[in-house]
Amino acid sequence: MTLNTDNLAPNRLMSAAELKQAERLLRRLDRHFAAQKKDELRPKDLQLGYSHWQVKREAIGSEIDILAATVLERELALARYMVVHVRRNDGYEATLQVLQFGFTRMFAWNRWGWCLEGRSLRKNGTLGERPNDVCFDDALINKRRIDGVWEPLSLSKNAGIVP
Amino acid sequence: MNIAPDSLPYGAAPAILLDCAQQLHEMDGRPFTFDDFCVALGASRSESEPVIEQLIVDGFLYPGDSADATYICSSRMGQLALAKISHGLPRDEATRLLNAVIEKSEAINADPEKYPYAVTCLAVFGSFLTEKEVLGDLDIGVTLSLRECRREKFGLTSLKRGMSSYAKTLAALRLRKPAKISIHEMDEVIRLETPYRVIFGEMPSLSSQ
Numbered sequence: 553m554t555l556n557t558d559n560l561a562p563n564r565l566m567s568a569a570e571l572k573q574a575e576r577l578l579r580r581l582d583r584h585f586a587a588q589k590k591d592e593l594r595p596k597d598l599q600l601g602y603s604h605w606q607v608k609r610e611a612i613g614s615e616i617d618i619l620a621a622t623v624l625e626r627e628l629a630l631a632r633y634m635v636v637h638v639r640r641n642d643g644y645e646a647t648l649q650v651l652q653f654g655f656t657r658m659f660a661w662n663r664w665g666w667c668l669e670g671r672s673l674r675k676n677g678t679l680g681e682r683p684n685d686v687c688f689d690d691a692l693i694n695k696r697r698i699d700g701v702w703e704p705l706s707l708s709k710n711a712g713i714v715p
Numbered sequence: 716m717n718i719a720p721d722s723l724p725y726g727a728a729p730a731i732l733l734d735c736a737q738q739l740h741e742m743d744g745r746p747f748t749f750d751d752f753c754v755a756l757g758a759s760r761s762e763s764e765p766v767i768e769q770l771i772v773d774g775f776l777y778p779g780d781s782a783d784a785t786y787i788c789s790s791r792m793g794q795l796a797l798a799k800i801s802h803g804l805p806r807d808e809a810t811r812l813l814n815a816v817i818e819k820s821e822a823i824n825a826d827p828e829k830y831p832y833a834v835t836c837l838a839v840f841g842s843f844l845t846e847k848e849v850l851g852d853l854d855i856g857v858t859l860s861l862r863e864c865r866r867e868k869f870g871l872t873s874l875k876r877g878m879s880s881y882a883k884t885l886a887a888l889r890l891r892k893p894a895k896i897s898i899h900e901m902d903e904v905i906r907l908e909t910p911y912r913v914i915f916g917e918m919p920s921l922s923s924q
Contacts, residue, residue: 631759631760631761632753632759632760633750633753633754633756633757633758633759633760633763634757634758634759635757635758649754649757651754677730677734678730678734678737679734679738679754679755679757696731696757697758697762698726698727698728698731698756698757698758698762698763698766699723699726699727699728700727700728700730700731
């Protein structure tokens with residue numbers, strides 16, 4: 553079953569310069585993962601340790617977060633701290649408050665997707681503590697306005713043609 | 716404090732504003748940033764900005780002392796956090812309910828078999844004693860005492876049964892309208908140092924409580 557969703561893939565919404573930067577960041581992240589795996593094969597007393605790699609990944613993660621937040625706010629008016637409902641074209645749905653943005657390569661690395669991380673809503677609609685996240689490229693996104701009305705987010709007119 | 720379900724205080728849905736107020740109130744007076752406020756409200760910075768400005772104007776928040784922009788909740792935020800979302804209680808209906816509670820107290824005192832605890836004092840307090848035409852709810856302070864004839868029967872071993880009889884009497888006074896009638900222990904009313912008016916029985920002396 554496929555739903556009528558918007559193609560929101562990062563490589564479609566990013567400009568050429570942003571895409572280049574995104575690829576560079578993902579490559580750096582891959583390099584760190586590979587180096588960490590190599591490091592884990594060394595004797596224990598020579599290993600740099602998990603926290604060393606975690607600090608490096610967090611630094612790249614914050615750059616990814618800034619880039620993703622910039623693009624999503626410009627193209628989709630999706631901003632940090634919003635409460636959103638994401639409905640993917642495969643039927644998966646998630647409701648969360650967005651606290652962190654990201655992008656990744658999915659499905660044998662040939663598709664790009666956005667990653668939203670944040671916290672879930674409780675059954676009564678209040679903001680909960682349980683972490684939640686969702687990755688998507690084709691999806692319909694609704695945001696909760698402060699008056700409680702759910703409003704669909706649509707692509708800006710210039711989406712995908714940013715120089 | 717009472718917020719009408721169909722109102723939009725500061726442009727926000729009452730449930731969303733109350734959720735925000737409860738999260739901020741839980742910070743126990745610690746300073747928080749504008750981003751913390753956005754997280755609690757569940758809205759972007761641009762949507763949150765007019766709301767925080769209005770809350771400051773109305774005295775729910777005030778800017779912190781530190782150089783970095785922080786805010787601190789005032790005691791009014793606690794009131795907002797405890798606010799109820801309802802249309803309120805018109806004074807006429809509150810007066811009718813108060814008379815019904817007095818009648819119920821008389822009925823409880825006349826039935827020692829069903830209610831081992833007797834109502835010795837009822838006092839009304841809160842918004843009923845103001846000039847408001849629409850109240851939040853009807854706040855009633857109550858003192859119950861175990862009847863002499865039932866004291867021996869209960870004894871110390873049936874404390875649990877005694878507690879359930881106590882709760883049963885309080886529930887009866889609520890007239891199955893928990894959203895409209897709030898029953899409080901008289902001790903609690905005295906501790907609040909809020910004005911009250913005795914409407915049934917006599918105020919027990921503090922030494923006898």
